[in-house]
């Protein structure tokens with residue numbers, strides 16, 4: 001079955017229940033509701049279900065299907081939002097050991113009344129990642145927490161171990177086929193995304209206007225001529241009265257469309273050019289002899305800002321273009337489906353706005369990303385020189401965590417051997433202090449002797 005088919009509502013059963021005060025509290029709250037499902041899954045895995053009507057075109061190599069077949073089931077993935085996922089899996093959903101994938105430990109701020117837990121020292125943990133959680137090493141902790149009857153001790157154990165007990169999914173499914181609550185409870189998603197997945201289908205929604213049908217406007221001759229031009233018809237065919245609205249739902253932008261309002265800024269494709277506009281109104285025009293109304297947008301555009309060489313001015317880092325702060329006086333008229341996406345205008349400079357185009361297509365970054373590194377004595381560092389391709393190699397002698405600097409001996413390429421590096425200057429005087437900001441990474445290579453280092457090509 002294709003993904004589109006199997007995620008369709010016809011294939012996905014949606015069951016709901018209304019919790020009442022008689023059900024147990026957390027962490028067992030969901031267990032009574034999950035138990036019947038898990039019993040069914042277990043039975044379906046061990047004995048299977050007898051089916052009489054099934055698609056006859058199913059073929060299994062080397063097997064002759066009969067009237068009645070046994071179908072076995074197994075649960076492969078389980079999804080919910082983060083709190084839901086934690087309730088089903090009996091994970092701690094926040095706090096000191098809040099990650100269900102690794103054994104990350106959070107810390108409180110020193111000398112603070114704030115009780116938030118922070119996961120810091122990212123330089124260090126990027127170099128030395130936290131240990132991953134594995135189900136084999138976690139079962140004991142989960143059982144211990146289950147067995148503990150003293151509430152405060154149980155809470156303290158949960159906080160350090162990251163579990164609130166043993167998940168019913170683990171109890172039933174792990175012994176059967178190794179269902180691993182640490183891996184097979186998929187990524188947390190919102191109810192919205194789960195809903196979207198189950199309703200995914202080829203049907204696309206049409207765009208439409210929102211608002212009362214009573215809001216109409218009579219058109220001046222001038223406006224009718226303009227509309228006729230846009231639609232490529234004669235002015236006589238344009239009705240004298242049209243529906244007006246300040247809200248429209250676009251079809252393909254976002255999940256199930258997105259609503260654009262009067263006063264919002266958008267980018268529209270106008271004659272092949274991406275233009276930044278201020279939404280003024282939407283019109284619905286039903287011309288004679290046409291079945292469906294035509295939806296038009298009325299919006300003035302922001303004049304783009306150009307650089308000295310005549311190209312579109314944009315921000316080097318983000319790629320966001322710049323436009324004048326005030327839109328032009330001319331109202332543009334264009335079909336609603338030209339509207340591509342919303343943007344936010346941000347005051348950049350006097351009379352200039354930066355167009356925050358957060359839904360733009362991903363583009364190549366104009367720079368390489370540098371991860372801040374955790375430096376240790378003995379590391380050979382790549383250090384950024386004055387010019388872009390000017391990379392120096394520094395052998396770390398000491399680290400100053402307060403000043404955030406390192407002391408290094410610089411190494412330069414030997415004049416006799418390519419890729420072989422030796423001390424730039426001998427003696428104590430060769431020691432240099434370098435800011436952490438200039439360190440772009442740990443260089444890869446190997447020591448040939450105490451004084452010679454070979455760079456890995």
Ligand SMILES: [Zn+2]
Nearest residue numbers: 099101102104
């Ligand atoms: Zn983690």
